Amino acid sequence: MIGYIAIALVLLFVYRFIIKNLMIYFTYKSKFGDKVVFMFYPLLGNFGISRKSFRQYGDSLHILKTIQRTKPDVKAVMVFNGFIIQIIIIDTQLQKVFLQNTKPYYKVEGPFGARDAFGQGLVVAEEKVWTRQRNFLSNSFHFNALKNRVPIIKEITKEFLSTLPSDGKTPITIIEELQNITSEVVIQTFFGENLKGMTVNGLQPSVEISKIIGDGFSYKANSFAYFLKLMVFGQEKASRVLNTTFEKNFLKRVENYNQFIEGIVDKRLSELEKLTDTSKVDENFLNLYLLEYIKQQKALKENPKIYADYEIIPKREIVHQFTTFFFAGMDTTANQTGICLWVLAQHPELQQKIRAEIDSVIQTFDDLKHEDLNKLEYFNAFFKESLRVYPTAPQVIPRVSARDHMVDDFPIPKGAFVSNLTIQYNEQKFPLLCKDIDTFNPDRFLDKNIIQDHFSFIPYSAGPRNCIGQHLALIEAKIMIAYILKNYVVLPNEEHQKVRFNHLFLYTSYERDIIKLKKLTA
Numbered sequence: 348m349i350g351y352i353a354i355a356l357v358l359l360f361v362y363r364f365i366i367k368n369l370m371i372y373f374t375y376k377s378k379f380g381d382k383v384v385f386m387f388y389p390l391l392g393n394f395g396i397s398r399k400s401f402r403q404y405g406d407s408l409h410i411l412k413t414i415q416r417t418k419p420d421v422k423a424v425m426v427f428n429g430f431i432i433q434i435i436i437i438d439t440q441l442q443k444v445f446l447q448n449t450k451p452y453y454k455v456e457g458p459f460g461a462r463d464a465f466g467q468g469l470v471v472a473e474e475k476v477w478t479r480q481r482n483f484l485s486n487s488f489h490f491n492a493l494k495n496r497v498p499i500i501k502e503i504t505k506e507f508l509s510t511l512p513s514d515g516k517t518p519i520t521i522i523e524e525l526q527n528i529t530s531e532v533v534i535q536t537f538f539g540e541n542l543k544g545m546t547v548n549g550l551q552p553s554v555e556i557s558k559i560i561g562d563g564f565s566y567k568a569n570s571f572a573y574f575l576k577l578m579v580f581g582q583e584k585a586s587r588v589l590n591t592t593f594e595k596n597f598l599k600r601v602e603n604y605n606q607f608i609e610g611i612v613d614k615r616l617s618e619l620e621k622l623t624d625t626s627k628v629d630e631n632f633l634n635l636y637l638l639e640y641i642k643q644q645k646a647l648k649e650n651p652k653i654y655a656d657y658e659i660i661p662k663r664e665i666v667h668q669f670t671t672f673f674f675a676g677m678d679t680t681a682n683q684t685g686i687c688l689w690v691l692a693q694h695p696e697l698q699q700k701i702r703a704e705i706d707s708v709i710q711t712f713d714d715l716k717h718e719d720l721n722k723l724e725y726f727n728a729f730f731k732e733s734l735r736v737y738p739t740a741p742q743v744i745p746r747v748s749a750r751d752h753m754v755d756d757f758p759i760p761k762g763a764f765v766s767n768l769t770i771q772y773n774e775q776k777f778p779l780l781c782k783d784i785d786t787f788n789p790d791r792f793l794d795k796n797i798i799q800d801h802f803s804f805i806p807y808s809a810g811p812r813n814c815i816g817q818h819l820a821l822i823e824a825k826i827m828i829a830y831i832l833k834n835y836v837v838l839p840n841e842e843h844q845k846v847r848f849n850h851l852f853l854y855t856s857y858e859r860d861i862i863k864l865k866k867l868t869a
């Protein structure tokens with residue numbers, strides 16, 4: 348009997364991990380030939396490409412960039428990890444169809460505990476709940492609404508950057524320094540106050556959220572037991588069944604953190620409920636969310652059927668929305684801005700040019716106004732060029748295909764993980780965008796015709812699920828860089844002749860102490 352079971356298991360294994368994958372390979376090979384590149388990285392999949400690329404070339408994107416340059420007509424890269432087919436869409440027409448048609452997918456879970464930490468937030472929400480959230484939040488991310496945030500971003504920037512060592516000798520981990528600012532900006536934009544003096548699980552709230560997300564990613568990347576659970580039970584159930592002691596404690600830690608944030612939400616809720624006139628309350632996210640929540644709860648008391656289920660805001664969603672903005676907005680902006688400063692350290696003449704533009708528009712940092720930021724045209728080109736050469740988010744978060752379907756002429760099997768590249772490195776198809784592809788040259792973005800195909804340059808993704816925080820990111824980057832260039836000369840850290848770039852979640856410098864600062868003298 349045991350012998351038969353063993354044979355059946357071996358046959359199942361051979362079918363599932365060898366024959367099925369070979370069938371998929373031959374189906375695509377016969378239909379698309381060289382237009383699809385196949386790769387096999389047992390267990391690692393997509394991560395295997397970036398790991399090999401980083402180890403061999405010091406740049407985790409090198410292999411994907413090279414595929415585009417050497418095979419300009421390639422439609423997609425298919426990566427087999429033995430269990431799951433991962434598809435990285437490269438062709439811009441396919442990307443367009445993929446990004447505009449979100450229905451057949453749901454997003455991969457992300458770090459362990461993600462569902463509990465931010466599963467009801469905007470990045471993960473799906474369908475009607477996502478539409479309600481996006482409509483509700485969009486106004487707050489509009490340029491006009493963000494205008495009011497400029498004074499507080501300036502204040503936070505000054506507080507953190509004025510104390511940096513500026514002897515021209517001390518290496519600075521600039522991205523980590525900027526993270527202090529971007530995390531504080533998210534906290535204050537969301538709550539309208541800082542959370543100073545508060546602790547959760549023994550740590551400052553901002554430190555604890557970052558750690559929860561970081562630890563969740565590293566657990567998922569390193570735990571083979573969890574990987575097996577994922578394969579057997581799927582992502583819906585994996586974090587809920589056969590939990591190890593570590594997993595149980597981790598989920599408890601997330602729940603403690605959620606309850607801590609919910610405590611702040613409840614306190615504000617009771618303050619707002621007492622107000623007779625709410626027209627003058629500060630328009631931070633929490634107030635806006637809670638005013639809507641109060642309105643809904645009142646209406647529901649009078650008529651419990653007034654809203655459809657997806658329209659009702661659960662209190663936990665508010666907590667998850669904060670964590671969502673924190674993880675989506677803090678690291679991305681700090682990394683992109685930090686890399687910009689490293690670029691300026693490498694190119695003193697470019698640094699002088701950007702400083703001259705800032706000085707021509709803004710007299711002193713304290714005078715800086717939102718309108719001034721719009722006048723920094725060369726800076727805009729510079730920031731775009733930084734996104735082209737060093738895109739913090741080179742791929743969108745993979746989506747899981749819920750059913751077999753077609754993206755244009757490209758079949759996507761049920762269960763496949765699908766993502767796309769956000770930047771094209773293809774000189775033949777996009778000669779303006781990719782001219783002298785490896786040269787960092789912001790001037791290319793002064794040419795109004797540079798984007799011949801909208802999907803060739805989508806550092807914030809595109810379609811309905813593009814980045815809601817992109818204007819905020821640019822405002823923050825401009826304010827932080829304006830402060831630095833008005834006060835310091837940015838110098839390279841000569842210890843790192845070469846800086847390597849890697850991506851686990853975000854694409855960023857592997858070396859961290861990448862610049863030095865010297866006080867600027869008149």
Ligand code: HEM
Nearest residue numbers: 470675676679680683740743744807808812814815816820
């Ligand atoms: C340079 C900085 C940034 C870059 C490069 C960036 C990039 C991206 C990209 C590529 C996506 C699409 C992800 C996907 O669909 O898988 C995205 C989505 C998102 N981003 Fe950003 N982002 C930045 C800053 C921010 C900031 C400052 C915030 C908010 C504080 C933010 C909040 C979000 C949210 C909530 C989403 C999900 C939108 C949705 O699904 O409707 N991002 N971002």
